[in-house]
Amino acid sequence: MVLDLERHREMLRRCSIAAALESVGERWSFLILRGAFNGLQHFEEFQSTLGIARNILSNRLARLVENGILQREPDPTDRRRVAYRLTDKGLDLLPVLLSLRQWGEKWISAAPSNPVLVDRATRRPIAPMAVRDADGRMLSRAELEWLDRSELDG
Amino acid sequence: MVLDLERHREMLRRCSIAAALESVGERWSFLILRGAFNGLQHFEEFQSTLGIARNILSNRLARLVENGILQREPDPTDRRRVAYRLTDKGLDLLPVLLSLRQWGEKWISAAPSNPVLVDRATRRPIAPMAVRDADGRMLSRAELEWLDRSELDG
């Protein structure tokens, strides 16, 4: 029993999805990040655009900072203000955010999202997030298989 | 004031990330889906491998079914048993799951996850989920820009 519980805890520690959710899985965290990706930086901006309760926002920002996803930067020109900006670790969540957005767009809100992420050089929208092989070819579901790591070739 | 609240509600309805999170953003939902992707189908399997409370599991499965992400299929050979399996809508969450897993693997639990998703034909692991242009070329952060939909070419 205790062992089983321990095994479970261990499993959750090993599972990177569970680990990721510890950082960004709480209610509002993702929407705060969406805001940050769209340029929001200040407490009042997040609060008024998301309509989140102030104490919860305060808590979520603190946790995201603790987890190294946002950086808290006091503004030197106005000492009341604090800017919250994405760290590299936070910026690296972009694929998660885009996948989720595209899924929601496809299956729930048929309305296309705004703004759109484009290739700066060509100004063309990015491709849908998809599973691809090592050469960048898109793989359909039928082409995929789960393999135990031990069965991977050298 | 009421208008502002309404505008906010409207925004959340329009935001596909918020919409997606309504379906899969509750605590445990993602881990249940991870289990489903790894082959779990039965109540007792989810319960014992995740260690989730039975009433919560019951609630989450019902909600995922409501939202068309899982299908509830009574087993004809044993009328006690019920199989929960991913629908197409649910299977389409794979990119989200993989992005999250890769992020967790990179930034939190350095340990590589198991099992691994491979190209069935070559048995080689899939490429990391990344932002790519329409031709499949990977785009770095510096190459990306947010553009208002109205500014898109034709």
Add this chain to the structure above:
DNA sequence: CATTCTCAGTTGCAATATGAAACCTAGTAA
């Protein structure tokens, strides 16, 4: 320089969600 306003919170309390454990019901196995 006194007053007012803004920003980023905190506090207290009510409403919800979650968790643990026992219980239930239909169906299967011995």
Add this chain to the structure above:
DNA sequence: TTACTAGGTTTCATATTGCAACTGAGAATG
């Protein structure tokens, strides 16, 4: 016919969230 199993539900305790009012440092205004 008795025991056991799968998939829940119920009850009650605890934790999380939400709302509204309040605070305190600092900036803007007159």
